[in-house]
Amino acid sequence: xxxxxxxxxxxxxxxxxxxxxxxxxxxxxxxxxxxxxxxxxxxxxxxxxxxxxxxxxxxxxxxxxxxxxxxxxxxxxxxxxxxxxxxxxxxxxxxxxxxxxxxxxxxxxxxxxxxxxxxxxxxxxxxxxxxxxxxxxxxxxxxxxxxxx
Numbered sequence: 463x464x465x466x467x468x469x470x471x472x473x474x475x476x477x478x479x480x481x482x483x484x485x486x487x488x489x490x491x492x493x494x495x496x497x498x499x500x501x502x503x504x505x506x507x508x509x510x511x512x513x514x515x516x517x518x519x520x521x522x523x524x525x526x527x528x529x530x531x532x533x534x535x536x537x538x539x540x541x542x543x544x545x546x547x548x549x550x551x552x553x554x555x556x557x558x559x560x561x562x563x564x565x566x567x568x569x570x571x572x573x574x575x576x577x578x579x580x581x582x583x584x585x586x587x588x589x590x591x592x593x594x595x596x597x598x599x600x601x602x603x604x605x606x607x608x609x610x611x
Contacts, residue, residue, distance in 0.1 A: 545571040548600045552576065555598065561590045567608065569595070574602040581611050 549571045556564035567580040576595045582588045588608045595604045 541573060544600065545573065548574070548576065548598060552595050552598050552601075555594045556591060559590060559594060561587055562594065563587070567591055571601075574600055575605065576601050576603070577605040577607060579607040580609075582608050583611055585610055 549569050552569045552571075553564055556562045556567060556569075563583065566582060567578055570577045570579070576598075578591055578595055582591065588606070588610055591608060592604055592606050595601060
């Protein structure tokens with residue numbers, strides 16, 4: 463037991479002397495700094511790779527959301543233009559018609575559904591205004607809220 467204890471003391475003293483002569487801390491183990499540096503580099507690489515992957519995924523998701531938003535905006539703009547075109551066609555047809563007074567009739571278009579509101583002078587004018595709207599290309603349904611004076 464004494465020999466083992468003496469061997470341990472000699473080993474610690476030898477380690478201390480070696481470290482002192484190489485300018486290290488007194489009880490640093492040889493290769494411990496290399497292991498620490500390697501471990502630090504490995505963890506740093508893993509963290510960097512994880513951050514890069516998360517950034518790529520977030521970027522791809524953001525691109526998808528942006529593309530979907532642009533598509534929705536384009537669809538809404540196209541619907542608004544189409545609705546305005548249908549409304550303009552109906553108003554133009556009514557303005558050219560001898561029986562219908564176009565300025566007394568409001569035409570609202572939502573998609574392919576047209577709503578007619580306002581006051582008309584007779585039941586014939588009301589029927590004619592509904593017929594003009596119904597026969598216009600792009601109209602699938604006409605909501606008749608016209609009132610006869």
